[in-house]
Amino acid sequence: MNNYFYNISGGQPRSLWSSAIAALLDGIAKVIPAALLVDIFNTLYMSFANSGSPLDIRRMWLVSIILLLWLAVEYAAYVSLYNKTYKAAYSLSATGRLTLAEHIRHLSLGFFGRRDPADITNLLLSDYGQVEQTISHNVPQLISAVILPLLALAGLVFVDWRMALAMFAAIPLGALLLWMTDSLQARLSANHVEAKNEAASRLQEYLSGIREIKAHNMGGKRFERLRLSFDQLKGASIRLEGIMGPLIMGAMLLTRSGLTIMIFVGSYLLAGGTLSLPVFLLFLLIGTKVFEPLTAVLMNYGEIRYSAYSAQRIMDVQQEMPMQGTRSNMLPGDIVFDAVTFGYDAGLPVLQDLSFTIAPNTITALVGPSGSGKSTVTRLIARFWEVEHGRITIGGVSTREINPEKLLENISMVFQDVYLFQDTIGNNIRIGNMEATQEEIEQAARRACCHEFISKLPQGYDTPVGEGGSTLSGGEKQRVSIARTLLKNASIVLLDEATASLDPENEAAIQQAINELVADKTVILIAHRLKTIQNADKILVLDQGRLVQQGKHDALLQEQGIYANLWNLQQGAEGWRLK
Ligand SMILES: Nc1ncnc2c1ncn2[C@@H]1O[C@H](COP(=O)(O)OP(=O)(O)OP(=O)(O)O)[C@@H](O)[C@H]1O
Incomplete structure (x- = not known):
């Protein structure tokens, strides 16, 4: 149970206390009028039963006034419940979402390889929404539905134990039925969440790939996958509701049957003269008030269990180990790969026994056939993934020991596929340095050869x-990205040269921007066109994850290895044209 509340509150069970107390007070405030009504009935009954005695009008007035004043108490209790629960729920999910998003940022990219992006989106939006709904509505209901009957039982036992027993006799049976359905509910909820994630992933795939789908006229095939995932979601929803609905309804009817059993027992005792009419009425009125929240909570029981599963998913991600490393001072120095072996999937190495040294303030080019591991080398330097065997050091310190944030502060990256955020161009450049002034942003844009085209924009x-920079051309996006990187001014630059052919004007501008970027920096450049790296200080040639050649351009050409082959191929392809 403790684990359950721990999960449902996203690991903060204390946040439930204030709403639980408010719910209890609200429940008690609602029961009191029932007791007062019994008093009114009792006064009337005394007058009619003893035909000689006059009706105690004063008492009737007094109780009516208390009932009227009590409305204010009920209102205050309800407002307090409303404020406490909503505040608890919304602050829990707001801070929870932010904390989780922050936590995710500290995980290695391997985590994102294992989880679908739509799954993570669902986790942050839908799962937290589910927990929010449960905490704001269902948990207070659950708590008052459990505590109120217990308090009522404790009080009513002293009024008439036989009636009290009859009233609560069926509750354990209802609870037992619910308990028996627990594992079934957990399984059905898990299936439903999986189907929901799959549908969200397929929908995201369909929308993100809409350009390819249109270009290749593959609407039918992709749409079929989308349709299938929605069908599966429909099936999972029907199973969840269709199987759990009757079971929960059964538990609810069983629990409510206590009221009927009590009426039977009460009538029998009344007829036998061992129960007075006011006491019978007291049980009837309190009984309806007690069973009301109990029935309501049972109606929502499935949802509460479902959200426990959502909370479990959130907790699982919270328990993912963030990347370690505490050293915050990074010394400039050689970048050394020392017998590094790495694979994205266990047992499938992408880099094998890789050893090389990159001196500071030099330009090193990574060359090799597609899939040889060039991008992987740069990702490991930035510690997007953790190295399994061997180690990478910068200035003599293993990257595993350096605080990942500090490491990234010292590294700038220009990717091939530039991503721009849905924001202004200025703010997209400012990402490089959030403190930068407008003047500094413009200066960086000038050096990256994009000031001119930005100035001409409306x-x-x-x-x-x-989003993604969809309103700019490929060359423009690259230059904005270089301006961003210039603004960051980090000592290590990881650069993935664009493969897409750019028009000569754009290419010359980008080349100039890159020259600005690499001055006085340690540059590791993934080169696709060898003519751009003839002046590199060092060229590392990779093949199937192994370092097969290293040296300067001229020396490598002499070796007649992969580099010379690639060079000859590219020279030959230079003048290709349509026949
Ligand atoms: N996130 C990933 N998960 C699993 N495998 C991956 C991942 N990224 C790359 N790989 C695999 O690792 C190998 C090396 O990929 P990498 O991108 O480093 O090569 P590359 O030399 O940069 O290729 P290219 O020149 O085509 O960009 C490839 O076989 C690729 O399929």
């Missing part, structure tokens, strides 16, 4: 760009 630096 709102200049305040022009919004679509």
